[in-house]
Amino acid sequence: MSNVIQFDWRQHWKERVEPHLGLPLVRSSVEVGMKLYDPAWTWEDGPHAIGRGRCSGQRVVRGKLSWYQPWGRCHWIAFFSCAVGVLNYPDLDWHFINGDCHTVPVGSRGGEHAVVMDILNFRRMTAEESIAHARRMLPGPADGVGQAWAESYASYVEWFVPKLRQLAREVSQQP
Numbered sequence: 001m002s003n004v005i006q007f008d009w010r011q012h013w014k015e016r017v018e019p020h021l022g023l024p025l026v027r028s029s030v031e032v033g034m035k036l037y038d039p040a041w042t043w044e045d046g047p048h049a050i051g052r053g054r055c056s057g058q059r060v061v062r063g064k065l066s067w068y069q070p071w072g073r074c075h076w077i078a079f080f081s082c083a084v085g086v087l088n089y090p091d092l093d094w095h096f097i098n099g100d101c102h103t104v105p106v107g108s109r110g111g112e113h114a115v116v117m118d119i120l121n122f123r124r125m126t127a128e129e130s131i132a133h134a135r136r137m138l139p140g141p142a143d144g145v146g147q148a149w150a151e152s153y154a155s156y157v158e159w160f161v162p163k164l165r166q167l168a169r170e171v172s173q174q175p
Contacts, residue, residue: 004127005115007085013065020087021063025164029083030068032156033076047077065119074120075149078103079156085117086161090168094161096153100146102134103153 009017020026027043034041037050048060051070060066070077078096082105086094092107092114107115116127125133137146 002126002128004113004131006122006125006127006130007088007115007117009065009119009122012088016088017065017084018063020084023087023167025160025167026080026083026087029079029156029160030077033073033079034070036152037073037076047080050076069120071120074118075103077119078105078153079160081105081117081119082156083160083164085115086164087168087171089115090165090172094157096157097131097134098146098149098153099134099136100138101136102130103149104130104134106131 030047031041034045034047034050041050046060046062047068047070048066049070050073052072058066058069058071068077068080075098078098082094082096085092085105085107089107092109094105094107096103096105098104102121105117106113107117113127113131116130118125118127118130121130121133
C-alpha cells in the first residue's frame with residue numbers, strides 16, 4: 001500500500017479549496033496557466049472554457065470544482081493545482097512532473113512523493129497512476145515544448161511557491 005495521497009478535490013473542495021479561491025496568489029496561478037493557453041482568456045470565461053468540457057459530460061457550475069476543470073488542459077491548470085497544494089501542505093517540497101501526456105504538481109518530503117494534486121484525474125487514477133501518466137513520453141523526436149514547460153514550472157516553483165508557503169503559515173497563525 002502506497003503512502004502517496006491523491007488529493008480528493010471533490011471531498012476537500014468546501015473546506016480546503018474554496019477558502020483560497022479569492023486569494024490574489026491563487027487567482028494569479030489560474031491566470032498564469034489560462035493566459036499561457038489563450039492570451040485573450042478572462043475570468044468571465046472560466047478555466048473550464050479552454051478545455052474539452054463537452055467531452056466530459058459534466059455540468060459546469062461557476063466557482064465550483066467543475067469551473068476549474070479544463071479537461072484536456074492539465075499543463076495549464078497545474079499552476080492552480082500547485083497553489084492549492086502549497087496552501088494545504090506548506091511543509092512539502094513542491095515540483096511538477098510533466099511529460100507529453102499529462103502534468104501534475106507533487107509535494108514531496110525527504111525526496112519521497114507525499115501528495116499529488118491532479119484536479120482532472122483524481123477520481124479515476126491513484127496518485128501513482130497520475131505520476132506515471134505524467135512521466136509518459138510519446139515516441140518520436142523531442143520538439144522543445146517539454147523544455148519550455150519545464151522552465152515555466154521551475155519559474156513558478158521559484159517565484160510563487162515561497163510566497164504561497166508564507167501565506168499558508170500566516171493564515172494558520174491567525175486566531
